[in-house]
Amino acid sequence: xxxxxxxxxxxxxxxxxxxxxxxxxxxxxxxxxxxxxxxxxxxxxxxxxxxxxxxxxxxxxxxxxxxxxxxxxxxxxxxxxxxxxxxxxxxxxxxxxxxxxxxxxxxxxxxxxx
Amino acid sequence: xxxxxxxxxxxxxxxxxxxxxxxxxxxxxxxxxxxxxxxxxxxxxxxxxxxxxxxxxxxxxxxxxxxxxxxxxxxxxxxxxxxxxxxxxxxxxxxxxxxxxxxxxxxxxxxxxx
Numbered sequence: 006x007x008x009x010x011x012x013x014x015x016x017x018x019x020x021x022x023x024x025x026x027x028x029x030x031x032x033x034x035x036x037x038x039x040x041x042x043x044x045x046x047x048x049x050x051x052x053x054x055x056x057x058x059x060x061x062x063x064x065x066x067x068x069x070x071x072x073x074x075x076x077x078x079x080x081x082x083x084x085x086x087x088x089x090x091x092x093x094x095x096x097x098x099x100x101x102x103x104x105x106x107x108x109x110x111x112x113x114x115x116x117x118x119x
Numbered sequence: 120x121x122x123x124x125x126x127x128x129x130x131x132x133x134x135x136x137x138x139x140x141x142x143x144x145x146x147x148x149x150x151x152x153x154x155x156x157x158x159x160x161x162x163x164x165x166x167x168x169x170x171x172x173x174x175x176x177x178x179x180x181x182x183x184x185x186x187x188x189x190x191x192x193x194x195x196x197x198x199x200x201x202x203x204x205x206x207x208x209x210x211x212x213x214x215x216x217x218x219x220x221x222x223x224x225x226x227x228x229x230x231x232x233x
Contacts, residue, residue: 048224109161
């Protein structure tokens with residue numbers, strides 16, 4: 006079974022500062038990993054995904070994440086936070102076979118301080 | 120093109136009532152998923168369809184939950200005799216083919232059971 010762990014439900018970051026959201030996964034098979042963003046009253050939007058190609062993945066809105074097998078991690082970063090980055094962020098994992106159901110972490114609510 | 124749509128967006132039900140939640144996936148998408156997102160939590164898998172076939176219903180929490188996709192497009196999630204613990208946002212997602220890595224999410228239906 007696949008699972009992910011996101012620590013620290015609320016993350017506060019100053020505008021212009023580095024955004025770092027941590028995700029560690031557990032998987033019995035090589036995983037596919039995703040970061041989704043959710044704005045209030047909206048569905049989940051894919052930020053980026055790792056599907057066994059390049060370990061450094063670039064996504065939308067200036068976000069990127071690095072897959073580190075040795076650390077079973079897929080942390081999300083953005084060099085400079087914008088006010089528009091305030092949202093909830095979810096890390097998710099799926100197996101590379103079968104129906105690709107996603108297993109999500111509990112999420113990080115990001116607050117950007119002006 | 121149009122994304123995944125869900126209706127109603129909000130539903131208030133009295134305990135014991137039956138509810139039906141609708142999902143219109145992106146046209147031509149083969150795979151359809153339902154997830155349940157409790158307050159402050161990440162989404163959790165409920166069930167999966169490939170065309171009209173329900174191939175995985177292992178996430179449905181009880182036999183009060185039932186999902187169908189009779190013509191391989193629109194799907195309905197039905198909850199019978201609603202309970203307070205059913206209060207959550209119900210998310211629908213679709214993907215183009217089985218094995219596709221990207222799921223496109225709808226805005227969700229927020230169900231409140233009073």
